[in-house]
Amino acid sequence: MSASRLGRSALKAAKGPAPRPPKNKKTSPATRNPSPSLPKRANPHLLNLNSAEPQTRMPPRIMTILGVSVLGMSTYCGYLYASYRREVTQAQSMTVPEDVSDRYNHTARTFDADVELSEKLMRMGAKRRDLVQQARGDVLEVSCGTGRNLEYYELGEKRALDEKGRVGVRGCRSVTFVDLSPEMVAIAREKFSKLYPGFGRVQFQAQDVKDVAPPSPSSQGQGAYYDTIVQTMGLCSMPDPAGTLRHLGTITEPQDGHILLLEHGRSHYDWLNRVLDNLAPAHADRHGCWWNRDIGQIVRDSGLEVVEEERWHFGTTWRFVLRPKRP
Structure with a gap:
């Protein structure tokens, strides 16, 4: 054996045997697969590109359905807008009178x-x-x-407690129905006879509201005024709605009488009012109704006193409880 080999053997013997890794110790994935070294400016997220999970993609069938739905919706909206523009052009070219109440003779049925x-x-x-x-x-x-x-009336007068706990009279002693259209009055009379066959104190009159006279005094001392006047969706078709309300105020019982209104007209919102204004002539000619009237202004012009006021449907539906203005 040469001197160099003897020297290396002596050096190994001095260092002792090489240490063995423990049998039960598990090596981490990072130890088994050490991360490659990156330049200092490299993005550390680039290390995970190979191990990242694949992204979930939308199935082609769902994408097709969504695309067709969007296309159909956009086509329908375009059709509505084109129809609206066509209706506006037609409506603005029409000449329609303020009094459109005669349309109800053709639409009654x-x-x-x-x-x-x-x-x-x-x-x-x-x-x-x-x-x-x-x-x-x-x-x-x-x-x-x-x-x-008709179906909402409580016919037959009776004493009962009101919402404030006071004793008062409820129900209708008599009812008079008035409309300018004889065809509509005939339909109302037919409905009433089926709903209330035993109630006799009822009248049906085809006449202008301005010609309606107060009721005749009864033997009990009532009369000369109506205790309640009801009007729903009628101001829109009258040539002089404020004048009509003023006349109704003269035949309403001055102390405890009320005029009950449910009407449709202008909205709270300018964009909706523009739509109503643009289509108003065509709607009035077809349905006998000016749906863009300012019901609040009509009530103020009538001079009646407002007891209650409510609005719904973007402000287009108006509800009023009115009474004659007291001195």
């Missing part, structure tokens, strides 16, 4: 079917009921139409 769906969606039945159930004493309903309020 189909009127209920025409308004049924829209009134259900707007819950107008509940609003009619809440208004009409306040009627008491000798009652006059003007612009009664086809009698869409």
Whole structure:
């Protein structure tokens, strides 16, 4: 053996045996697969590119359905806008008189079917009921139409407690229904006979509201005035709605009488009022209704006193309880 080999053997013997890794100690993934060294400016997230999970993609069928839906919706919106512009152009070229009440003679037979769906969606039945159930004493309903309020009347006078706990009279002693359209009055009379076959103190008159006279005095001393006057959706078709309200005030009992109104007209919002204004001539010519009238201004011009006021449906539905202005 050479001297160099002897020296290396002596050096190994001096260092001792090489240490062995423990049998039960598990090496970490980082130890097994050391991360490659990166330059100092490298993004550390680049180390995970190879181990990142694949991103979830939307199935082609879902993407197709969404694309077709968006295309269909945009096409429908475009159709609505084109139809609106066409209607506006046609409406602005029309000459329609202020008095459109004669249209109801032609629409009387189909009127209920025409308004049924829209009134259900707007819950107008509940609003009619809440208004009409306040009627008491000798009652006059003007612009009664086809009698869409008939089912809500409490006929027959009786004493009961009011909402304040005071004893008062509830129910209708008599009811008079008035409308300018004879065809609509005939339909209302037919409905009433089926709903209340035993009630005799009722009248139906086809006449202008301005010609309605106060009731005749009864043997009990009542009369010369109506205790309650009801009007729903009627101001929109009258040539002089403020003058009509003033006349109704002269035949309403001055101390405790009320005029109950449920009307549609202008909105709280200018954008919606522009739509109503643009389409008003065509709507009035077709349905006999100027739906863009300012009901609040009409009431103020009438000189009647406002007891209650409410609005719904972006402000287009108006509810008023009025009475003659007291001196």
